[in-house]
Amino acid sequence: MTSTPSDRSPGQEPEARLRADAERNRDLILAAARRLFAREGLGVSMASVAREAGVGKATLSRRFATREELINAVFADRMDAYAAAVAEALADPDPWHGFTGYIHAVCAMQAADRGFADVLTMSFPAAKALEARRTESYNGFLELIARARSSGHLRADFVPEDLVILQMANAGVIAAADDSAPDAWRRLVGHMIRSYAAPGAPIPPVPDAPAPAALYRAMVRLARTGHGSA
Amino acid sequence: MTSTPSDRSPGQEPEARLRADAERNRDLILAAARRLFAREGLGVSMASVAREAGVGKATLSRRFATREELINAVFADRMDAYAAAVAEALADPDPWHGFTGYIHAVCAMQAADRGFADVLTMSFPAAKALEARRTESYNGFLELIARARSSGHLRADFVPEDLVILQMANAGVIAAADDSAPDAWRRLVGHMIRSYAAPGAPIPPVPDAPAPAALYRAMVRLARTGHGSA
């Protein structure tokens, strides 16, 4: 128990400090996981993460005992962006424009990172830290709703749960179509926003649907590693 | 090659007739697969299907060499219902009512059977027979669109691909929320139909969203065997 001189500020995280090379490997793992999660979702094998990072499987296990720990570490900063999006939307002088912009931004984040889409719909149980950030931005979203509603452009029957449902729906479109029709989700979101809008509200244009051929390709694509649900 | 007396009508399916007990086992397998697919999606292990049916793995393999064959056999009749839904909708004297009813019926079928939802979004490559039925009903759907549009109640910018996107979205909601908020999909569909409607069209009421607690439970549910996408 030879405690290092002082250096350990009280209330610090219980983790002992890592050696320099260990820290470097930790970063390699995080970068690799970030890449794989974004491309293929949270279901990728731990072994493939280790391979991608160029470290042994044991090293990965030592640093992140469970998949959940790894997910937590990887998406911590992305949850920052998620929370920041609400703040940005609240800063918009036009409440309705801020509202629609927020919806779009959140769905775009899902489309940009398949793993993040999984995190938001909690296909995997996320860690406490992510959950905290989520509720944090949830409060901002409530405020956003209140403002947009009193501006008269958001329908009175819109409820916060609608965003959750939209995110689940969006995740479904992304999982099924992202490979060959990467913009299909925009059509979904455009439709939903149009339905959220009160009569007379300025409605953002609903983007065109992807070409039938592209969507068809999405449907008949062979079952890749790690298919959608199930 | 002792051909049985006659009994074999020409142009019959190449399959030789099964012995009585074999036929019985085949039915047991189909029933078991129907149950498991409906509850857990198409990703269940072949071994578990055999277990559920009370037959050996070999028997399952012999009867259905690939998972795809099994899926094909299980969902053949359900595809009949799928095709029949279009005919029923076309018989509706009110084109817009027929259109919205069809959308709802199709999405309800997805919600009632998780495996069928997978089939419709082709998370797994479906067999030729299913594919044929699908395009068959697709033609009917085109007619349904044309009528609803000329009735003035369906927006001019609605395209057939919107149904595909809706099915993908619906599958996402079902995969994520079906366990604890089994009616969440109705809210999604209600919103989408409202967006499809031209100004002045009678809009079916958008069902209430599930209770926040139920949706929250859906989000934090532990990663069951075979999580959603990914």
Add this chain to the structure above:
DNA sequence: GCAGAAGTGGGCCGCCTGTTCCACTTGGCT
């Protein structure tokens, strides 16, 4: 009934995942 073919299920194999152990290397402190 009886013979033989049709059908059966248990067991084995190869593959992939995730976990743990262990002999070796490397970094940090003096």
Add this chain to the structure above:
DNA sequence: AGCCAAGTGGAACAGGCGGCCCACTTCTGC
């Protein structure tokens, strides 16, 4: 410069999966 603990990666292990073979049972036509 040198020592020791922290850190490493490969190897070995357990569990689940699908595919296949093979000795045994059961149906069916005569």
